[in-house]
Amino acid sequence: xxxxxxxxxxxxxxxxxxxxxxxxxxxxxxxxxxxxxxxxxxxxxxxxxxxxxxxxxxxxxxxxxxxxxxxxxxxxxxxxxxxxxxxxxxxxxxxxxxxxxxxxxxxxxxxxxxxxxxxxxxxxxxxxxxxxxxxxxxx
Numbered sequence: 001x002x003x004x005x006x007x008x009x010x011x012x013x014x015x016x017x018x019x020x021x022x023x024x025x026x027x028x029x030x031x032x033x034x035x036x037x038x039x040x041x042x043x044x045x046x047x048x049x050x051x052x053x054x055x056x057x058x059x060x061x062x063x064x065x066x067x068x069x070x071x072x073x074x075x076x077x078x079x080x081x082x083x084x085x086x087x088x089x090x091x092x093x094x095x096x097x098x099x100x101x102x103x104x105x106x107x108x109x110x111x112x113x114x115x116x117x118x119x120x121x122x123x124x125x126x127x128x129x130x131x132x133x134x135x136x137x138x139x
Contacts, residue, residue: 004033004051007041009072014092015057017124022053022090025126025134038075051138052085053117054108058093058100066098068107076107088117088137092124 004026010016019035026033036045046052054076060066068076068091087108091100101118108115117137119130126134 002031002051003049004031004053005041005046005049006033006035006053006055007038007046007075008035008055008090009038009057009069009075010092011057011069014121014124015055015090018090018092018121018126019053019055021124021126022119022134025131026051026138029135029138031138038071041075043080046085049085051088052082053088053090054104055090055092055119056100056104058091058097060098066093066096066100067103068100072104073107076104077109079108079111082108082112085112086117086137087112087115088119089115090117090119090121092121094122 006019008015008019023033023035056068056072058066059069089104
């Protein structure tokens with residue numbers, strides 16, 4: 001069975017709920033999936049996964065200076081090499097995401113060959129567009 005880890009940093013629960021919805025989606029496609037916070041995730045939790053999604057809430061000043069928060073960036077910078085996995089990023093936001101994905105990918109540095117999925121959500125639910133994107137990511 002293929003495996004996925006969805007690792008997130010949530011401030012008020014929105015990003016956690018979105019991560020859990022993604023995990024449930026993967027399970028519905030026959031993939032073993034776990035959603036874990038950056039505080040709880042250990043390297044062994046994602047050592048043997050084919051799919052790794054990393055998510056964070058959008059921090060910043062409403063429309064300017066959006067960025068991942070410090071605990072997420074610290075976690076991302078300490079990740080081992082991720083080249084053998086398909087990598088996706090996700091964020092939740094109130095008004096705009098700005099350059100979140102670019103800044104998140106920069107935290108990964110050269111640990112990943114490339115990020116092949118970017119998802120954003122305002123309301124913690126998976127939309128039909130999210131589902132289509134996730135299905136494409138799994139192929």
